[in-house]
Amino acid sequence: MDTFGANEWLVDELYDLYRQDKTKVDPAWWEFFDDYSPGVPGQPPTLNAATSGFVPAPVVTEPVTADAPTALVTPPAAVPPSAPAPTYPVPPAPPLAPKAEVSNETATSVLKGPAARVVTNMEASLAVPTATSVRAVPARLLQDNRTVINNHLARTRGGKVSFTHLIGYAVVRAVADVPAMNSHFTEVDGKPALVSSSAINLGLAIDQTKADGTRQLLVPSIKGAQDMDFSQFHAA
Numbered sequence: 001m002d003t004f005g006a007n008e009w010l011v012d013e014l015y016d017l018y019r020q021d022k023t024k025v026d027p028a029w030w031e032f033f034d035d036y037s038p039g040v041p042g043q044p045p046t047l048n049a050a051t052s053g054f055v056p057a058p059v060v061t062e063p064v065t066a067d068a069p070t071a072l073v074t075p076p077a078a079v080p081p082s083a084p085a086p087t088y089p090v091p092p093a094p095p096l097a098p099k100a101e102v103s104n105e106t107a108t109s110v111l112k113g114p115a116a117r118v119v120t121n122m123e124a125s126l127a128v129p130t131a132t133s134v135r136a137v138p139a140r141l142l143q144d145n146r147t148v149i150n151n152h153l154a155r156t157r158g159g160k161v162s163f164t165h166l167i168g169y170a171v172v173r174a175v176a177d178v179p180a181m182n183s184h185f186t187e188v189d190g191k192p193a194l195v196s197s198s199a200i201n202l203g204l205a206i207d208q209t210k211a212d213g214t215r216q217l218l219v220p221s222i223k224g225a226q227d228m229d230f231s232q233f234h235a236a
Helices: 005-020 027-034 114-125 140-155 163-177 230-235
Strands: 183-188 191-196 206-209 215-218
Touching: 005 027, 114 215, 140 163, 163 230
Parallel strands: none
Antiparallel strands: 183 191, 206 215
């Protein structure tokens, strides 16, 4: 059976079926298997290809290759639809309050007491000859001294000093050292005159806040300041 080569086993299986029941085999094989003897070499098949229409295909043995592992693809988890945002009713805008009518009237009040006295003194000072000069004075030492004094007061009897106290006392000491500064202008029998005094009376304008929140300008007068030390001046 070298004629069939690798297909010899297929011919033998078809011959076994033919022997059992030839109707199980294609009629084209019947004439061949009538004279077929298995194991006899050189016996060619007597099939008529034009009439049978069946030609056994050669069996080709292909190498078996292992399939590549298939990657598992996990489908994305279904995202549940988000719930619609709740809607809230918008409250109506509050009605606008009617604008208060602006009065064009002006109010005038008469100054009394300390306020009236300050105005009188300010008006009187306009008649005093004044010579204005400007000097640049370093204030760093003034600030440092105030800090030293306030720290000492905090450790002892308490209280604080301000720049007004320091500058006011410095003016008093300067006037005492230069008596010519302690002079003022006046008129005697209608003639100008210069009055010199040995006493130093100092007035300081101080801006204070009253109990109702308004502010008031006070001008305390310190009499005999030339004889005071700084502690007495601060207490006055």
